[in-house]
Amino acid sequence: MKRNTHLISAPGPWAQSRRDFLKTAALAGVAGIAAGHLGARPAFAKASKIVWGTNADYAQPDMLSPFQKASGIEVATEYFSDPSELVTKLRAGGAGVHVMTDGSYHSDITYGEGVLKPIDTAKMPNWDKMIPAFKTAGGLAFDGKPHGIPYAWGTDSVVYNFDALKTEIDDLGALFDPKYKGQIAMPNGLFESLVATALYLGIEKPFAMSEKELDEVTKVLIKQKPLVRSYWNDIGDLKNLMATGEVTICWGWKMLLDIKQHGIDVRWAHPKQGELAWYDAAFMTKEAEGETEEATMAFMDYLIGDTYGAVLGKSIGYLTTSTSAIAAMDKDLVKTLGLDDYDSFLAKAAWWTSPTQPDLYQKAWDKVLNA
Amino acid sequence: MNETWRSWLSGTPWLLMIGCFFILPLAGLLLMSFSGEGGFPSLDNYRVVLGEGSDRPAVLLRTIGTALSVVLLSIAIAVPAAYYLAKCVLSARVQAAVLALVAVTFLVGPLVRTVAWRGILGRSGLVNTVLQGLGVIDEPIMALLYGRPAVIVAMTYNAFPFMLFTVFLAMKMIDDRYLAAGRDLGAGPATVFWRIVLPLAAPGIWTGAILVFVPTISTVLEPEILGGTSGRLAATEIRDQFFHALNWPMGSTLTIVLIVAGGVAILALALVTAALARLSGRIGIAMRAGSTGAGSAR
Amino acid sequence: MRREFHWFPAAVTGAMLVYSLLPIVTFTLFSFNPSPFYAFPLTGFTTDWYVKLLADGRIGDSLVASVTIAASVMVAATVIGTMFAFFVVRAAVPFKRVLAGLGFLPLVVPVLVLAAGLQVTFVEIGLPLGFGTVILGHVIYATPFVTLMVMAPLYRYNPALDAAARDLGAGPFTTLRLVTLPILWPGIRSGALLAFLLSFNEWAIAFFTGRGVNSLPMLVYSLQRNGLPPTVLAYAALSTAVVAIAALAVLPLVTRLLRGSK
Incomplete structure (x- = not known):
């Protein structure tokens, strides 16, 4: 989960x-009853x-x-x-x-x-x-x-369909490559797209980005948007995206490798920029x-x-x-x-840790989604 | 029984219920929307939402525009179908069967209903597979899924039965003799429909429009499951503020703004509906005739 | 009267049926497909998902919970909502428009927000969270829909009929039972059905105001996070089939009702 x-x-x-x-x-409202029960726990x-x-x-x-x-x-x-x-x-x-x-x-x-x-x-x-x-x-x-x-x-990294791409991936840059336009899925949740992009850009502390670094990440993600087929919401969503051929490359979770048993050659990349645990x-x-x-x-x-x-x-x-x-x-x-x-x-x-300034992360991701 | 007493009796249970369990929380929401970074009360949140450089107004417009297209599509489907069922099909059995088939879709949870559209519109979905099998297209049409069109198709699917049922009921109550009279006076089927049926069914269409519009502006499923990168809608944003950013004041502000914008849109819808009804027939006369006529027709 | 064939409305009705049934047919096909992914062409035929479904006790328990809640909500919301429809249409009291408007406010609040607001309210006033609070929450959610469904026929209802009944010696309750309610019956019936279905499919309020209540939508929502397994599709197909068969059984009844309301 x-x-x-x-x-x-x-x-x-x-x-x-x-x-x-x-x-x-x-x-103001609930007469006297309210006050007496404030914080009551069954x-x-x-x-x-x-x-x-x-x-x-x-x-x-x-x-x-x-x-x-x-x-x-x-x-x-x-x-x-x-x-x-x-x-x-x-x-x-x-x-x-x-x-x-x-x-x-x-x-x-x-x-x-x-x-x-x-x-x-x-x-x-x-x-x-x-x-x-x-x-x-x-x-x-x-x-x-x-x-x-x-x-x-578990860990998170780039996952790709080898049959479709016909090449090994060892670089996070593949997620931002126009070559794969319309075949890319990025995560919607947990600011994971921000963090993955930070890894790609070589930002030292992906969970403690400065406002300037977040701006840079946001720009890259907005530029990437036309290449993205969908932002996935959960791993089941992503499995379906990969298994049905809607996308061929994504930032994903280990559970995605399950679809191997259905004859789909998905591979786990070990990108030179790193993975998340x-x-x-x-x-x-x-x-x-x-x-x-x-x-x-x-x-x-x-x-x-x-x-x-x-x-x-x-x-x-x-x-x-x-x-x-x-x-x-x-x-x-x-x-x-x-x-x-x-x-x-x-x-x-x-x-993974929680970001030091979650408000800024939320704003940055809002900006990408609403763009 | 005294008339005033009876009036109050009919309204009290519900008014009492929402007074305790709804108006109160709503008042809380309203109060909370005014607590900003600078304490309480403050307009900080509203400034952030509606101020310069905010992308929220665009999201709001997108939400309402989407919901309005869903309402229009629902009307386009439900009005002819309801007319056909209520006024052109003799057999009550056929009417019941068609309505039951549409009602069955409601029994399937909204999630399953929505996800099913992926299997229909996707790259290897039903539509693309069939078209490719027939040789109509060589490459799958990718634009079907993950975009605004798919969102609207699924939203309409999830909401149009509301429209169908209310319009059907409204048309069912129109006395057939009006239609016959119209025809006897030389009006063609189209004239009968536009000048008699539609104005008399207007209250049903109007109810249907609200029933379609309201859930549609507050749904989070379709844009997330089928929308791809086509942008968030207002309800998703509200959910994110409440449950993921745990920023209740901002969530409250966005909710209040959505309620107000939704209210304005409903009002506009009412004006447009009234104008359209007036255009298509003399609504005043027809309505009055209808309200006494339908009753006595029983 | 004379009925004639209208090709355009007939075509739209046909298209509407295809549109309505397309998703149902699609997920039913997938529920018999060995592959857990929702894509064509289908890879074969299996009943495994159904076997798995029936072996998983959680869906049965959730179904019982959901039906219990939805049935209670249907009764309460239909009674309260019908009464409120009378208030909106008939009542002659000061500030009626304002009060009527307040009554419809729950319609414009996103359900998730309504759910969170209800939970806070219930806890603050000390109501123990459980089945009761879910039902209460769902009644708040579903009642305005019932009112809207009943209002339409009520607006067209001729009050002269009440007067006529009175003149014939019927008391208020006899009039209500023998004249008013039968005429409003199609609207009330649709409202009741709607209330049941709204409650049956509602997730957010059940999640926030329920404790130890795992209704069906909650289970499905949670399962969906890992890809809406075909067992859920199997459930959807199965329940649709059961309801369709049940509907066929009561179709003559509905037909009679429709004839009666003409």
């Missing part, structure tokens, strides 16, 4: 005035059931049933396609969600909204078996306390309390265990963070997924 649409920006200076206006509205007590806010792909029945059978804990799901939807809900209160999926690109913003609580990794047997690089990855610990359990990861993690929300908190922890441990790790790769082609899951996995699957040499990859990966 991971990041689907636009990145969330940090709450602006209006956050306070929003609260003020809500109070005004409540006082209580959750039963530990036999927890709710996971995630994307449907992470929660297919066969992926969860081993845990439910072993623990007797029912895992209900609250589907979303973009964590920001759930954050909006959690912030308003009473979402009834105990654990949520969030990504390296924006977990700090979720934390900033005050909806997460820390976890005790000592209570998770599978934590020690995690690829060490992930334990210390950014966006997981806040105020020195671990909050997130990374359980899936991301992970999805499970975070406990403040609504997990008492027995539910324990059940939630047990479930989060399951997500980084052998069973889930294997089924994650098999069902949706994402990579597990668990070394023991990789060891226990079918060798062919490990190779297909590219998990056999994760160390060398991790050593040079550039990790």
